[in-house]
Amino acid sequence: MxxxxxxxxxxxxxxxxxxxxxxxxxxxxxxxxxxxxxIGRQRLSAVMDDYVKEKIPTKKPRTRDDYLDAIRRLRPIFGEMWPEDVEPKHIYQYLRLRGAPVRANREIAVLSNVMQQAIEMGLVNINPCRQVRRNRESPRVREVLDPEVVAFILHCPEWLKAYIELKMLTGLRQGDMLRLGLFNIRDDGLFVETGKRGKRLLFQWTPALRCAVDTCRGLRRKPSESRLFPITASGLKSAWARAMNKYEGDGFAENDLRAKVASEAIDLGLDATSMLGHSSDAVTRRHYIRGTRKVSPLK
Known part of the structure; x- marks a missing residue:
């Protein structure tokens, strides 16, 4: 005044x-x-800062990176807004204009977390993200065939070949694969506590699994190295891209191999849901069962 x-x-x-x-x-x-x-008002950018400081450290490393990337994209759009001024119409506009429908959904999910942070801070009473219908997502349908895997492996370095062979036996998520170490190898099998759901899995020894694990152990650069694959997620992504550039067939993603394992487990009469560490059969069937089902015609 x-x-x-x-x-x-x-x-x-x-x-x-x-x-x-x-x-x-x-x-x-x-x-x-x-x-x-x-008095006491804060722009959404400040709320994002508090969320990064208080909540992000509690997330798993891969989730932490994804959330930080989402906030980096959200900040220029929503950062200067007052939390109470964010309305469903703004969120719908973001979903339409983002250009990547699935990524937009993930980013708005993070924005919803940030708005919840604003509620906890006493800045707003309502989370507008909860009033918004997200972009429709279609399950990925890419089915990777055995000949494609064989052809692709020819262009991979030895450690990536070993990685693929072990993944084809276990169907583990990328994060769980990269965390595998000597401490996971037990007398009764390969023990894994999954990072996403905390499921405890024991892959019992078979000749193929034993051979794959021994190969991974033998490829470690340093005998003192405890991890089977001492490489980061970004390093794996780069190596995969280099090999895929040499591969002449239709491209496929690393996660498509997890779906391939699930489909083959079903064909063999195995419990694919337990093998993949899912909480329900619905998740497995919606997102990971892609193989062609074999049926008998009517007589």
């Missing part, structure tokens, strides 16, 4: 100044009425 030419004025950082009158007491009353609603 400023006194100028015999009158009091409220001069905000943004917007026009407001005449409060010549009487000091009346000016103070008007000033409090104008300022009180904005």
């Amino acid at each position: 400023y006194f100028d030419h015999g009158a009091y004025y409220f001069v905000p950082k943004e917007g026009k100044k407001t005449h409060l009158g010549r009487n000091y007491g009346e000016a103070i009353t008007k000033y409090v009425a104008l300022v009180q609603p904005v």
Whole structure:
């Protein structure tokens, strides 16, 4: 509040100044009425900062990286908005214009977490993200055939060949594969506690699994190295891309091999849901069963 030419004025950082009158007491009353609603307000960028500081460290490493990337994309769009000004229409616009429907869904899920953070901070009472229907997602249908895997492996370095062979036997997620170490190898099998759901899996020894694990152990660069695949997720991604560039067939993703394992497990009469560490058959069948089902015609 400023006194100028015999009158009091409220001069905000943004917007026009407001005449409060010549009487000091009346000016103070008007000033409090104008300022009180904005005391304690924080822009969404500040809420994002608090979320990164308080909540992100509790996430798994892969999830942490994904959330930080989402916030990096959300900040230029929503960062300067007041939390109470974010409406469903803004979120729908983001979903339409993002250009990557699935990624947009993931990013709005993170924005929903940030809005929940704003609720916990007492800045808003409603999370507008919960009123929004996300982009429709179609399950991936790419079915990788055995000849394709054989042809692709020819272009892979030895460690990536061993990685693929072990993944084809276990169907483990990429994060769980990269965390495998000597401590997972037990007398009764290959023990894994999955990172996403915390499922405890014991892959009992078979000649093929024993051979694959021994191969991975033999390829370690340093005998003191405890991990079977001492490489980061980004390093694996780069190696996969280099090999795929040399491969002349239709491309497929690393995660498509997990779906291939699930489909083959079903064909063999095995429990694919337990093998993949899922909580329900519905998740397995919707996202991972892609193989062609073999059926008998009517007689």
